[in-house]
Amino acid sequence: MTLVGLISDTHGLLRLEVVAALAGVDHIIHAGDVGKLEIMDELRAIAPVTAVRGNVDTDEWGAATRQHRRLD
16 A cells, blocks of 8 residues: 655744654645745655645746656
């Protein structure tokens, strides 16, 4: 069985409680509004990540991606 963690709206902040809750998942889906590229790096340290760009993801890294595109 594959365990998937679902998160959204981090807005550039990944709380320790969230990291603890995602521990042990096989894959993470971020459903938009990542906020900072560093959040993706932190999530990838836990498990592979698939994310969509949200309306706050306007920095160069976010603008260079398409919605529904895998960011890893």
